[in-house]
Amino acid sequence: MTGSAVSTVVTGIGELVTNDPAREGLLGLVSDAAVVVEGSRVAWVGPAAEAPAADQQYDVGGRAVVPGFVDSHSHLVFAGDRAVEFAARMTGEAYSAGGIRTTVAATRAATDEQLTSHVARLVQEMARQGTTTLEIKSGYGLSVRDEARSLAVARQFTEETTFLGAHVVPGGTDPAAYVDLVTGAMLEAAAPYARWIDVFCEDGAFDADQARTVLAAGAAAGLRGRLHANQLTYGAGVRLAAELGLVAVDHCTFLSDTDVDALRDSGTIATLLPGVEFSTRQPYPDARRLLDAGVRVAIASDCNPGSCFTSSMPFCVALAVREMRMSPAEAVHAATAGGAAALGRDDVGVLAPGTRADLAVLDAPSHVHLAYRPGVPLVSGVWRGGRPLGAL
Numbered sequence: 001m002t003g004s005a006v007s008t009v010v011t012g013i014g015e016l017v018t019n020d021p022a023r024e025g026l027l028g029l030v031s032d033a034a035v036v037v038e039g040s041r042v043a044w045v046g047p048a049a050e051a052p053a054a055d056q057q058y059d060v061g062g063r064a065v066v067p068g069f070v071d072s073h074s075h076l077v078f079a080g081d082r083a084v085e086f087a088a089r090m091t092g093e094a095y096s097a098g099g100i101r102t103t104v105a106a107t108r109a110a111t112d113e114q115l116t117s118h119v120a121r122l123v124q125e126m127a128r129q130g131t132t133t134l135e136i137k138s139g140y141g142l143s144v145r146d147e148a149r150s151l152a153v154a155r156q157f158t159e160e161t162t163f164l165g166a167h168v169v170p171g172g173t174d175p176a177a178y179v180d181l182v183t184g185a186m187l188e189a190a191a192p193y194a195r196w197i198d199v200f201c202e203d204g205a206f207d208a209d210q211a212r213t214v215l216a217a218g219a220a221a222g223l224r225g226r227l228h229a230n231q232l233t234y235g236a237g238v239r240l241a242a243e244l245g246l247v248a249v250d251h252c253t254f255l256s257d258t259d260v261d262a263l264r265d266s267g268t269i270a271t272l273l274p275g276v277e278f279s280t281r282q283p284y285p286d287a288r289r290l291l292d293a294g295v296r297v298a299i300a301s302d303c304n305p306g307s308c309f310t311s312s313m314p315f316c317v318a319l320a321v322r323e324m325r326m327s328p329a330e331a332v333h334a335a336t337a338g339g340a341a342a343l344g345r346d347d348v349g350v351l352a353p354g355t356r357a358d359l360a361v362l363d364a365p366s367h368v369h370l371a372y373r374p375g376v377p378l379v380s381g382v383w384r385g386g387r388p389l390g391a392l
């Protein structure tokens with residue numbers, strides 16, 4: 001291979017998911033494959049028998065390899081947990097957006113060091129399960145100081161940081177005054193640490209007009225928009241995301257035919273978060289309806305202490321297949337290339353020359369096992385940016 005970076009040929013790949021549109025099928029599968037990694041990037045992909053020479057070789061013994069998962073939606077900066085609230089839900093209580101305020105109080109009381117070490121633990125938990133790219137939102141600070149420091153903490157772990165000051169109106173605050181704060185001083189303090197801006201557009205949180213105001217202010221500050229919408233009820237959030245041409249709108253549990261048409265026409269990705277429906281006992285989003293209508297779909301964890309405290313993309317893939325009628329191939333694609341597209345990224349989620357060498361090695365012969373063997377820790381090795389992560 002050319003170039004000065006050390007090259008490694010990964011061999012013994014029984015089944016390789018490339019997601020390369022230049023190859024056949026949704027997953028661009030290659031059997032008996034090899035991947036040549038040069039520095040942090042993929043240099044070559046194809047049948048092992050045709051692999052070029054490299055400085056070193058690493059054999060995965062016939063295992064399947066998929067691109068590292070791209071988790072495009074998480075809320076990892078928080079303190080405390082809400083296990084009691086979860087237990088109450090499992091015996092009949094409904095999920096409500098108001099629970100967010102419990103986590104806000106705990107997060108405000110935590111030090112930067114406590115928040116950082118908690119995020120580090122969760123990021124490692126994710127990596128162990130094959131996640132190599134992740135987005136992290138703020139949203140449990142809800143003050144100028146606490147939103148800015150939440151994002152500063154998140155930035156230590158990922159470039160894909162999202163300002164979610166508009167998560168819920170803090171107790172005792174006038175909603176209009178709070179929107180002014182979010183779009184004013186809070187945005188100014190948060191913007192240096194954020195790439196995205198998000199709003200929880202839902203009954204009990206922010207309406208579509210407020211969401212439009214917040215997204216417009218974010219755009220003026222250079223932040224790209226995304227939305228939490230149609231999680232708990234039908235509403236205008238998904239249509240707003242489509243109208244604004246946002247790259248992704250997340251949850252999409254309650255959708256009218258007009259919403260589905262709007263998503264198809266705008267190309268906005270519907271990011272489905274099946275761990276939320278698992279953990280709130282809500283009906284799952286109808287992924288089949290979206291896919292059959294030609295809407296692009298991503299799957300993410302939504303890891304957060306309230307509505308869904310899983311960090312596991314394999315678990316979300318299994319739920320998507322079993323509960324949302326996605327095929328295993330559709331679910332794996334949505335959790336890798338889909339998540340990448342939902343973050344506007346083309347350098348991850350796909351294994352092809354030039355992309356980042358992020359690999360999840362499965363202790364299984366095919367990607368189907370991710371759904372076929374739910375709850376089993378199948379990820380036996382993870383490479384990020386061309387390097388094995390070692391013992392996780």
Ligand code: NIG
Binds near residue numbers: 231276305307
């Ligand atoms: O994505 N929906 C809004 N925000 C989170 C839940 C936050 C919480 O309950 O703490 C979500 O589900």
Ligand code: FE
Binds near residue numbers: 073074228302304
């Ligand atoms: Fe969320």
